[in-house]
Amino acid sequence: EAGVxxxxxxxxxxxxxxxxxxxxxxxxxxxxxxxxxxxxxxxxFLLWYDEGEERNRGNFPPRFSGRQFPNYSSELNVNALELxxxxxxxxxxxxxxxxxxxxxxxxxxxxxxxxx
Amino acid sequence: xxxxxxxxxxxxVEGAIVQINCTYxxxxxxxxxxxxxxxxxxxxxxSYNALDGxxxxxxxxxxxxxxxxxxxxxxxxxxxxxxASYFCAVRDQNNDMRFGAGTRLTVKP
Numbered sequence: 001e002a003g004v005x006x007x008x009x010x011x012x013x014x015x016x017x018x019x020x021x022x023x024x025x026x027x028x029x030x031x032x033x034x035x036x037x038x039x040x041x042x043x044x045f046l047l048w049y050d051e052g053e054e055r056n057r058g059n060f061p062p063r064f065s066g067r068q069f070p071n072y073s074s075e076l077n078v079n080a081l082e083l084x085x086x087x088x089x090x091x092x093x094x095x096x097x098x099x100x101x102x103x104x105x106x107x108x109x110x111x112x113x114x115x116x
Numbered sequence: 117x118x119x120x121x122x123x124x125x126x127x128x129v130e131g132a133i134v135q136i137n138c139t140y141x142x143x144x145x146x147x148x149x150x151x152x153x154x155x156x157x158x159x160x161x162x163s164y165n166a167l168d169g170x171x172x173x174x175x176x177x178x179x180x181x182x183x184x185x186x187x188x189x190x191x192x193x194x195x196x197x198x199x200a201s202y203f204c205a206v207r208d209q210n211n212d213m214r215f216g217a218g219t220r221l222t223v224k225p
Contacts, residue, residue: 045213056210104164106161107158
């Protein structure tokens with residue numbers, strides 16, 4: 001069974017441009033999480049989608065946005081790129097989390113965005 | 117708000133035992149997870165504790181004390197391949213999954 005896939009693997013943009021990152025969850029998973037991981041740092045929560053709806057977002061400006069499609073794949077858009085947006089963007093998927101489930105997230109390999 | 121604290125770095129030798137602590141502050145706590153991430157790789161799930169006590173999975177064990185808002189990951193019989201970053205993550209009542217800054221473990225021969 002295919003894991004979480006992300007594209008593109010690498011993306012180079014200049015300041016002020018827009019970037020679009022894509023994520024396909026594991027088949028059967030309805031929840032998609034997006035995280036930003038700057039070099040050597042932890043995972044900063046960006047967005048969570050479930051069943052096509054945005055359920056929560058982290059402490060990021062509105063120029064970070066996204067959506068989830070009917071097939072549960074997801075897209076992250078970053079507008080008006082800034083140098084500090086350079087990071088690894090990780091997507092993770094999970095089953096809809098029941099109260100007593102483990103809440104295991106399955107991560108993709110990430111999309112590395114470089115802003116010049 | 118939410119916060120998770122874990123040491124930034126830990127060093128140990130092959131064959132030793134190491135404990136990585138995590139303290140958290142959150143509302144509506146459901147459980148504490150641990151993830152491993154090798155350089156250049158994706159984080160992978162190691163364990164999950166929803167109830168107090170110790171969960172053992174092979175060489176790795178994870179502990180939770182809900183009353184102390186504290187947990188730890190215990191790695192036994194360390195191997196070189198265990199060199200990686202380890203993240204604790206809190207699942208809250210909104211099913212948010214928030215991660216700590218990570219602990220970089222270096223295993224030396």
